[in-house]
Amino acid sequence: MFKCRIFIALLSRPTVFSRRKSSLGLWNQDISTNIKLDIEKHWAKEVLCNKFNCKDTFYVLPMFPYPSGNLHMGHVRVYSISDTIARFQALDGKNVVHPIGWDAFGLPAENAAIERNILPHIWTETNIAAMKKQLIQLGFNFDWSREISTCDPKYYKWTQYIFLKLFENGLAYQCKAKVNWDPIDKTVLADEQVDEIGCSWRSGAKVEEKILTQWFIKTTKFAKQLYDGLTSKNLENWKDIINLQKHWIGECNGIVVNFHSNIRGKQIVFDVWSSDPYKFIHGDFVTMSKNNVMIKDLTLEELQNLKCYNPITKRDMLVYVTDNLSYPEGRDVYIACPSVDPEDYKLSLSINIPTVDKNDIVDTHSENRRAIDIATKNNCGGHFVSSKLKDWLISRQRFWGTPIPIIHCPHCGIVPVPYEDLPVVLPEISTQETKVSPLSSFKSWLNCKCPKCSRDASRESDTMDTFVDSSWYYYRFLDPNNDKKPFDKEKLIGVTPVNCYIGGKEHAVLHLYYTRFMSYFLHSLGLTPTQEPFKKLLVQGMIMGQSYKTKNTGKYLPPENVQNVGKEYKEIKTGEPVVVQWEKMSKSKYNGENPQRLLSTYGCDTTRLLILADVPPATSRKWSDATLPGVLNFQHRLWITIREFLMHKSNGNLSNIKVLPEKEFKDYENKLWNSRNYFIATATYHFKYTHKLSVGISRLQSLTSVLRNNVPPEIIATSKEYEQSLAYLIIMLSTVTPHFCCELWAGMRSASNRICDTSSGIDWSQEVLQQRWPVVDENYPLSFQCKVDGADRCDLKIEAAKLKSLDLNEALQIVLGEKAVIERIKHGIIKTKYELYPDCRAILHIYTNRQAKLKQNLILE
Template identity: 50%
Template sequence: MLYKIKPRRLLKTILDKQPCTFHRYLTGLNLWKEELSSEIKHKIENYWRDKIIVDKFNENDTCKDKYYVLSMFPYPSGSLHMGHVRVYTISDTVARYQRMNGKNVIHPIGWDAFGLPAENAAIERQIAPEVWTKQNIAHMKKQLKELGCSFDWDREIATCDPEYYKWTQDLFLKLYDAGLVYQKEALVNWDPVDQTVLADEQVDENGCSWRSGAVVEKKLLRQWFVKTTKFAKDLLEGLDDSVLNDWRDIIKLQRHWIGECDGVHFDFKFTSGNETLSLWTDKPAYIEHVKFVAISYKHILARKLTKSTVGTVKLDIELQNPFNDERIPLYATDEINFLPGTDTYVGIPDVLEEATAFAKKHNIRYSNVPICINEEQQAQVICNKAQQLNIGGYWTSAKLRDWLISRQRYWGTPIPIIHCPNCGARPVPKKDLPVELPKLSKLSEKGSSHLSDIEKFVNTTCPDCGGAARRETDTMDTFVDSSWYYLRYLDPRNEDEMFDKGKVKGLTPVDLYIGGKEHAVLHLYYARFVSHFLHSLGLVPEREPFKRLLVQGMVMGRSYRVKGTGEYVPESRVKVLDLKRNKAVTQDTGQPIVIAWEKMSKSKHNGVDPQDMFKTYGTDTTRLLILADVSPTSHRNWNSNTFPGILTWQKRLWLTIRDFLKHRNALPQMIPEDQFRSHDDYMFDSRNYYVKGASFNYLISQQLSVAVSKQQGLTNSIRGAPPAVFAHSRQFERALAVQIILLAPMAPYFASELWSGFISAPNRLDSSGEIQWDKSVLEQKWPETDMDYNLDLVFQVNGSEKGVVKIQRKQMEALAKEEAVALAFKQKEIVDILSKRNVLDVTYTLRPGCEGIVNILTEKPQPKAKVQQVEEN
């Protein structure tokens, strides 16, 4: 026989000689005779919670590759919701997977702690926002630990801590010193309830505030802006950076937000003062020939300088052309077709047809403009001159606006500016940072900017002349706080600078950024802007801050709304008549109900409390439920109908370890050799097939739900083996080890208990070192497909699969591109296609241990000619 089984006595002698003093984190509860219940799951989690050792990022380890996995930090609202559970389970799963793949993993967490919600909650409860926020942070931190997240808590930050916002203020001053911060009057969206400015994106289609629901008013205020438009073209071109991976439709969103950078902004001064008007034109080469400027009646100047709203009015104010000092008249008009999103127009008669017609109608003198032989070159000359004069000259889109960062509330980062009646606005010296928020026991209920009411804060001295001065009382938009937090994680206790650029050099960009799609435009745009800016100062090595994005979908709950009134009611008040047809009525009045899947919220009575899930099912089961069935990038309809599959799977895994221990102890009688060989080969194939599939889903496709399905498939293969294979097959042992290892990143406590049972069984058959018997499951090396296992070499034409051949892994990984391409060109279907089309390019992608892909890029096929049917007479 090929499979000789050692006698029991000899086996016992061998085992007796093996060290039997396991580390405390390898010995489990040993409850295998018990049925797997919620009570047992809780015992498992309580037992393993403090025993699982997580390798923190080691700054001195130069052997391992770093992997920075970053999840968007939460706002400390008080309790986790299922959206939090989803994003941080995904994040933790990826971090644990990368550690098992030998990476030096950075996995930090912190708190986006400033903002209106905390301030409003504090006013309602008559306590200080700081007290409210810190209470919430403590509670949510406890919940995240209960969720089993392997965060590096030594790197924890909160944007409301002076140790953090000192450096947010330093970032502001860096921008100020670079000429990228300015203050001007602006017509802004004003929330009369929350008493603050809102960005355009925070106003819904009905003109109401996204937060308070109040009808937004227009108000004229002097505001602080960051000149993000200066980097518009860089930010647009950065979307083509080869470092970006899997940004998919997020690139489209970013492109749409920035717009086509086909024009240039110039700042023209008013002849009567130092104020400027920002003008955009797609004809920068001809800017010296401007003869008038028009503004729409929506423009702030039109509202201030004229009562007219129709026709054309010449305003009693002029601009000065910085390129030739000519005085330029300014008109308010509705006769110009302003570009979408714009309210200014640069009139260059004889170049622009509409400008010519306007000039003739309103008797504006102009002369013929010589045609530029090289308009592009002349435009660059003009832009260079504008940049030297610090009046713009940077390519941007017509619709893009600078970043308005002023907020008229207390709970935010104070803007480090001092207003002196003699010296004007002066930056706070860096040695005096942070400008700290004054401590308050509670906030008043009037909701105004409380900093302006606190004389001890407001009254100060000018850093230049030493005279009496006043501090700026606006605070910063919270997007400023979150625009650079991922950099502070890398050097969170640095007291001398934002971060050590030497540390950042080796640790950025972020390898994987995980968060909601709702932040894929503004937050991502501002974070990219700050990264591009810091790169221009030589502080970060790359322009783009994030290599790869995983934009997870929302967790949706079933909501019930009374038809007609729109009132949301809890499920307990609903009588469902036919769920498939969405037919339901209220229990008491019989009113028809509209059933829908909507984002979970308390106001819609459709939320699920994670704490209830932890209590009912356990942490690991909750993690598996949130990962299963649906791709991380898709919305997740939270439905208890999907629960039985996961619960049954866990019970089957539990029974598998019980059976494994039973058969390894009892050593049942062998089956015939040919049957044993067949099962052993099947275990070999199953192990490799599911390792290949799950690894692909963990790393490449990021379809963690499919990785769950793959693991369930492996369970089916394992459970089908007869007792003799449980007891005597090395390939079975390898497959069962893989089963637990694949599960470990997703369900670390449950997998640790399964592993403790697995390694406690006698009759070990693997002595190759592949299974590290003296280490915990999370310390195991991530399994790989065997070198003699056949992988797919896939042949594609324009991304569409046209053929596959099976090649042993060791051969595929030694295969040169030319050899792989030659195999592709032998496929009959590909030969037929290429006989009719020209080849443009050929690529070969090797995914070690998974597959190889040859993709042939060809000309698009010519459409078939339409056959005209002729009617017979």
């Protein structure tokens, strides 16, 4: 009874570190949701104030959210991933940049506002406030001092500034085009925003074709650079995203030249693409498809007299309208050179074009180069691009977007808004009006004076695609309050490219392509230190929920309307067979999960642990409560581990504890030493390098099992190895469950007798979030693997201190002494690749001629 009282008194007493926050002292109680919620409330401020002033910066960037009003499970997942990585990097001694903002313009907000009869800015601001509260409730350690919102004039002023820079450099232009028209949202969509069956990515409506004058950004001018940049060694972990980007851009095997044509008194500029640039010098005629937008309304007489101006030769060329050839993919204009190209000669005969029957001898290589040089010099094209890639259509015919800073003057034509007049802000709508209309309907806002001639003019009524706003935000985060320019280049040096960019695979083509283009463009102006915006990509999979829909009609049903009958599912009301499948979470499919329910029922730490455990970030997550017991049990085991640690530490004289023989004590310590180092090495590997956080968490669970597996009380009470292993476990887990670990640490610290012992790297005078991520002991043998043609051939052990300095040549010499390796490289080595992960492992890849021969035989077969 007496000892029990001492134990309870110890557990409930405040820590002796009065300048540090104390434990709640609830160790004599079993962990429960109420205790977890109390812990989270108790440590909330400390969890959100984890700052380090370190030399090296690590930029962790999750995609910023559209403010819909409530977090969904996809948000919880992506920000749990980014916060864990950010917390790891902070513990690893980095000055972490982990910003957040709002992708706040666009159709969803405008449509939602119209449905609710409120104004878009009010709807957006309300949603931002609600989501911000939830993000803070989840304990995500964002740097809110960097918060930005794309609908804030202080932000979109600089989007307009960048547009003007594009315009100045001939990369923003207006032309007539066949466009994708969304009949529901009543706006134009870029090709990328139409799915494979021709429906809008937003409304789901069948897209219609229209011919409108639209604004474009000439992304194609950077196509070759963007394509080649994908092979850069500076890109980490892009995996299949590289192939997606390459497929979208296409092989840049031709050039574009801007031809001119006078159609009904108007000068029209159109692009001519060719994989044989010499044809721009020696070509005889141009053909156009009957479906070409520019000629669709022309009369037969106009078509028969059609000409175009070739800026390379500075002469007119005849244009023939025909579909009697296979145009290059994505093109409906072709330049022909029948005097050199036999296929073009056949074409001229097939459509009765009079040509000279001759074969010119042309040095196509040098003429190709000459054509490119002329086009580049005259600023009329010459850039390499694939035939299928189109320029970025950015015009949107709605209200809630960044106004395009252009003025149309009857006398001066297209005139850019002067820089000093930015931002061009959206017109105000009174709160009594609550009516949102297209920007083109605000006549008083449209009317203005021309900056050149001061005569009456009109503002551009189109707004920009929201992807323009989100194509450069990662730079603004680094200088969010700059009112002189978009950002200061000096603040980007050493911080960009972004070390780790986290987002969904659905953005791996559109958003990433536009973002890379914008980064390359800004770099070409000398505004940024690097071309590529992101170093490492971490593409997270979707959260999938189990849905139920009737077999015959396909109607989705709520789970409560479905019953399980043997191996089948049926609708309760009708008995109709039901199909059960995993799909992306959606309210309309009744398969969503409300994060607020999880927060209220289990707390934010458990929710974060639940979302990260079991499945790596890149894999789709099938949401089920079935994983809850494992997570809850993990937290329970940690709780009672600290309880037992405190209890045995309080029993100072150990009178009731059996004294272990010295050898047995040493054996336990050796086992703990091995386990501690092994699990630190493997957890570090996955938290730091692979970002398979679920695997890292499983290593921490395994270390917990070691600490709970029949460990004698004397070891718990007196072993430095045990105390160190438990402390390191809490430090590592704090990246995932920061509140919970703050409490575990405060409890453990109250009983530690090693306050001044810094040999372990632990500073007991500081909170767990101010510690450093543990590293393996220098004499611990780490794994050094050798793979030959992808197969494991040896796994050697090298002390951590030596492994850190092991280079490729030394690594190769070591494995050449291994029989299993020698036998496999007798065909000769053609390539090697060495991967060194300090304090974790090293892997040497050897590729031989044998592999090349096998591939060759496969091709021949």
